[in-house]
Amino acid sequence: MKLTITKQFQAFIKEQNLSLEHILEQAMIPNLLWKEELVVDEQQYYRLLRVLDECISDEQLLALSEIENINMFMPPIYAALSAKNGMEALERFITFKKLIGPITIEMEEVGNNVQIRFSFLSSNQELPRFSLLNEQLLVVSLLRRGSGKEIRPISISGPFEYGETLTHYLKCVPEKSQGNILIFQQEDLDIPFYTQNNSMWEFMEPELKNRLATFSPSPSFLETIQNELFQSIPSGHFSLSNIAQKVGVSNRTLQRNLQAVNTTFHQQVQQTQMILSLNFLQNQNLTTTEIAYLVGFSEVSSFSRAFKKWTTKNITQYRKEVNKSKGNSPN
Incomplete structure (x- = not known):
């Protein structure tokens, strides 16, 4: 799996008082930052998540989960922001998410609600706290950024403590549970996105689909x-x-x-x-x-x-x- 790590994104990481070089060393991942890329398999990616879990604060986690901070570095997120509403944005995000990490997202409509669950591509490995909370916060930030509204989840849960900083951001009280779930009202996902950009989507869609067609997520x-x-x-x-x-x-x-x-x-x-x-x-x-x-x-x-x-x-x-x-x- 090849991950693009632009010079701008590396500078952003440094601004968060994080040493990407040290993180890669701890995760035993070859440092190819000079090429603006990382080449990792699933196990290396999982080690990277574990290292981040050990060294990152909730304030840094929140900064890395804000769409406004990272969308320019990740085309699948930009594609989601170009959607007509939250529902279409989530569908695009789920489709192209594997291009930026081996995380599986399941979305299900239940009555007037939409439920979202996250898991690592290898089912026998549980998502570390950093990874799960980053994914949940990312979705909340995506919906807020696209709609211009302070959308709040009906419910959010996971096997970890969320802490005061993240609870304040979510505007709801997370629950501790064995699994994980993120629930929104359907009507909140129907709110039109002011970031909708059909021209940008027409430009990006062929390239993203081409990447997806040639993508090999799981090494032998x-x-x-x-x-x-x-x-x-x-x-x-x-x-x-x-x-x-x-x-x-x-x-x-x-x-x-x-x-x-x-x-x-x-x-x-x-x-x-x-x-x-x-x-x-x-x-x-x-x-x-x-x-x-x-x-x-x-x-x-x-x-x-x-x-x-x-x-x-x-x-x-x-x-x-x-x-x-x-x-x-x-x-």
């Missing part, structure tokens, strides 16, 4: 394991048990799922070590000893033998070829 189990190995091998914690725990399965389940696609955990470790080695050897500032440790070898001799087996070349030969291809003189 093999891709998930590979992503975890790329993150874990340089840290030295990449045993079968380590990786199984990170993806939330037993050792046996991990092995069985890999066998189903004709591979083994050992083969995946070796393949990842080889790819990491080839990448690290492009960096002339890293010694062979340093690279050996970074790819999970305690001894340089073992690393050298493995590299020769993988590539049929020794490390010195490979580095000479890299220097030649770059037009450098070997050290």
Whole structure:
């Protein structure tokens, strides 16, 4: 999953006294902010939510949930604001939400009310407090911004405490419950949006639908394991048990799922070590000893033998070829 993180959005995060670099480091997500994007799988995204849950205040949560602050950074929200009313806005938001995060939204009309529930794409993982409250607040802010009215939920609940700051913003008393629900009166969702913009929607709709058609929200189990190995091998914690725990399965389940696609955990470790080695050897500032440790070898001799087996070349030969291809003189 590729998430666009513009320079402007990065600056907004910084204004909230949050360090996006530190958050990514804590979540073990590669820092590609210089490219104005993040590439994450479901598990990495979930870790990101967990880290935010631990470091963010309710005031910061509210700032990140205000449509006025974030709509310019997220096309699906802008598309929702361009709708004719709240009901159409929610339908658009639900349709395109997966483009900005693996959160599932269910909406149901019950009598004169509309009920909304949120869940993580993987049903076995519960939404952290930050994520659930952010989604609920986002919907309230969207309806208020579009209609120009202070729309209040009939009811809002979740398994967490909401706190005084968020309760004051919602203008209703949240309830603590095992699940989560957000309920509005149908008549409030029928209020015309003064932000309606048919020209903008006609411009955006084809691109959003194209993104949706090519979107792959859930990586395969093999891709998930590979992503975890790329993150874990340089840290030295990449045993079968380590990786199984990170993806939330037993050792046996991990092995069985890999066998189903004709591979083994050992083969995946070796393949990842080889790819990491080839990448690290492009960096002339890293010694062979340093690279050996970074790819999970305690001894340089073992690393050298493995590299020769993988590539049929020794490390010195490979580095000479890299220097030649770059037009450098070997050290």
